[in-house]
Amino acid sequence: LTTDPWTVSVSGEAKKTGDFAFEDVIKGLTPEERIYRFRCVEAWSMVVPWMGIPLKRILEHSSRRVTPSMWCSRRCIRLKKWSGQRSFFSSIDWPYVEGLRMDEAYHPLSIMVTGLYGKELPNQNGAPWRLMVPWKYGFKSIKSIVSIHFSKRQPVNTWQALAAHEYGFYANVNPAVDHPRWSQASERRLPSSIFDPNRRPTLPFNGYAEEVADLYRGMDLRKFY
Amino acid sequence: MAALSARRLKVLLWVGLSAPLLWLLVLIGKELQQTNSGLGAEPSEALLHYLGEWSLIVLLAALAVSPLRRRLHWPALGQNRRLIGLFAFFYVTLHVLTYLGLYVQFQMTELLDDFVHRPYITAGIAAFVALFLMAMTSTQWLAQTAEAELATIAPTHVHSRSVSSHTSTLVEQRQLAGRSNLPVGAAVVIGRARPV
Numbered sequence: 001l002t003t004d005p006w007t008v009s010v011s012g013e014a015k016k017t018g019d020f021a022f023e024d025v026i027k028g029l030t031p032e033e034r035i036y037r038f039r040c041v042e043a044w045s046m047v048v049p050w051m052g053i054p055l056k057r058i059l060e061h062s063s064r065r066v067t068p069s070m071w072c073s074r075r076c077i078r079l080k081k082w083s084g085q086r087s088f089f090s091s092i093d094w095p096y097v098e099g100l101r102m103d104e105a106y107h108p109l110s111i112m113v114t115g116l117y118g119k120e121l122p123n124q125n126g127a128p129w130r131l132m133v134p135w136k137y138g139f140k141s142i143k144s145i146v147s148i149h150f151s152k153r154q155p156v157n158t159w160q161a162l163a164a165h166e167y168g169f170y171a172n173v174n175p176a177v178d179h180p181r182w183s184q185a186s187e188r189r190l191p192s193s194i195f196d197p198n199r200r201p202t203l204p205f206n207g208y209a210e211e212v213a214d215l216y217r218g219m220d221l222r223k224f225y
Numbered sequence: 226m227a228a229l230s231a232r233r234l235k236v237l238l239w240v241g242l243s244a245p246l247l248w249l250l251v252l253i254g255k256e257l258q259q260t261n262s263g264l265g266a267e268p269s270e271a272l273l274h275y276l277g278e279w280s281l282i283v284l285l286a287a288l289a290v291s292p293l294r295r296r297l298h299w300p301a302l303g304q305n306r307r308l309i310g311l312f313a314f315f316y317v318t319l320h321v322l323t324y325l326g327l328y329v330q331f332q333m334t335e336l337l338d339d340f341v342h343r344p345y346i347t348a349g350i351a352a353f354v355a356l357f358l359m360a361m362t363s364t365q366w367l368a369q370t371a372e373a374e375l376a377t378i379a380p381t382h383v384h385s386r387s388v389s390s391h392t393s394t395l396v397e398q399r400q401l402a403g404r405s406n407l408p409v410g411a412a413v414v415i416g417r418a419r420p421v
Contacts, residue, residue: 044267181343194256194268197327 003128003144012150022128029053031114034132039173039206041137045187050132051115056106092158098142099155099169100133103215109134109208112145135205135212137171168225172216173206177225231301238305242312245279269327276320283313284356307363314360321353 006022031051039045104110113132114121121127126143133140139159149155159167166180175185184202192198205212216224229237249272255263264271287309294303329335339346362371 178342181345183338183342188267188270190266191261192267192269193260194253194264194272195327197267197269199330 001123001127001144003123006128006146008145009147010149011147013152014148014150025058026053026112026114026129029057033118034111036109036132036134037206037208038134038138039187039202041139041167041171041179043182043184043187043202044190045202045206046190049117050111050113051118051121052111052113052132054108055110055112055131056108058112059105092162095146096142096158097155097161098131098140098157100131100140101154101215104133107133107212107215109211135173135208137173139167140171170216170221170224172212172221172225173202174204174221174225175202176204177222229299229301231304234301235305235308238308238312242283242309245275245316249275269323273320273323273327276316276323280313280316280320283309283316287313311360311363314356317353317356321349324349 007019008022008025009019010017031053033049033051035047035049037045038048100110111132113126113130114128116122116125121129123144126145129145130143131141131145140157154169157167157169159171160169173184178184186199187202189198189200203209252263252275253272256268261268264275287306290302290306290309294300294306325331325336329339340350341347362368
């Protein structure tokens with residue numbers, strides 16, 4: 001996969017639409033270090049030092065007037081070299097699609113990651129840029145984004161399309177709502193050693209409840225998982 | 226291939242079936258020297274899956290013995306069936322102990338929660354109980370007692386047995402195999418339902 005040059009297409013209800021060079025989208029914005037807890041829906045977790053730019057600043061920076069309430073980004077197959085994406089064994093309908101509500105996208109904790117451990121973001125972690133919303137399960141934080149679409153309608157994200165009873169649109173980390181096939185009450189914190197899986201209780205909103213719980217006030221989180 | 230004697234086959238089976246365990250010990254050794262070097266980023270999960278996969282492989286090998294023995298006319302294979310079956314039980318036991326120790330961490334409430342809510346755990350525990358009973362009743366002494374019991378029910382069988390003397394004959398092996406085929410079949414149907 002070649003990440004340079006990288007084009008990002010912006011479409012939908014935005015002030016400025018079209019194809020943009022990735023460098024132009026983040027021009028003038030300096031990545032800052034954010035050390036976040038990362039919780040996978042499959043019950044492992046890790047503390048990761050990302051380098052990133054608040055998504056809010058990117059959206060404001062490109063001076064897009066975003067009146068609708070939804071924001072969605074899309075990742076797609078760039079090259080055939082990137083095997084495993086469209087293989088016989090893949091059950092996913094590529095490109096991978098993820099979405100956020102606009103208030104989630106504008107939340108100060110939501111960042112677009114461009115670096116990891118003080119270095120440029122490696123391909124396997126979603127180069128050249130990826131989303132990071134630390135209070136949601138990892139699959140929400142879509143990698144290698146090529147398309148941003150603004151819409152009034154809530155998008156159907158890839159995992160929801162694949163198994164709606166297992167993966168929802170919100171995917172907020174919630175120890176009280178189990179995945180049908182395993183418990184979400186605890187997690188295995190990496191790195192772990194062979195005789196100690198390093199299990200610890202999972203926190204509501206992955207420990208960011210104070211910052212984000214207000215976004216979901218009055219919502220039944222069992223229904224909107 | 227059929228020329229291989231039961232004794233030689235036994236040696237080969239011991240070597241072959243211990244190999245996964247020896248390799249695992251090597252990986253654990255690396256792991257103890259440096260974390261995440263032998264078994265990857267999540268060593269306890271890798272351990273669980275490694276043992277689970279080998280349990281399934283050896284269990285399927287044990288189940289393949291009877292049909293293969295008949296097809297290949299290879300009685301030596303049948304005489305080593307119990308060895309393969311016990312190796313399968315050995316790997317299954319390590320797999321279950323890993324689950325109980327590292328995942329459930331010997332908490333009864335956790336185990337009950339898993340047992341009730343996760344079908345693959347329910348099936349896995351049922352399969353383990355079935356295998357446990359088979360392993361416990363697989364000793365020479367029990368097998369002979371069972372045969373004696375059978376003999377009292379069917380006296381003609383006693384006669385044929387006394388004729389064939391104390392050495393185990395192919396006929397007896399077949400009877401033994403026939404006796405235990407059903408529970409093994411049940412165990413593997415259940416066992417197959419769980420992801421490894």
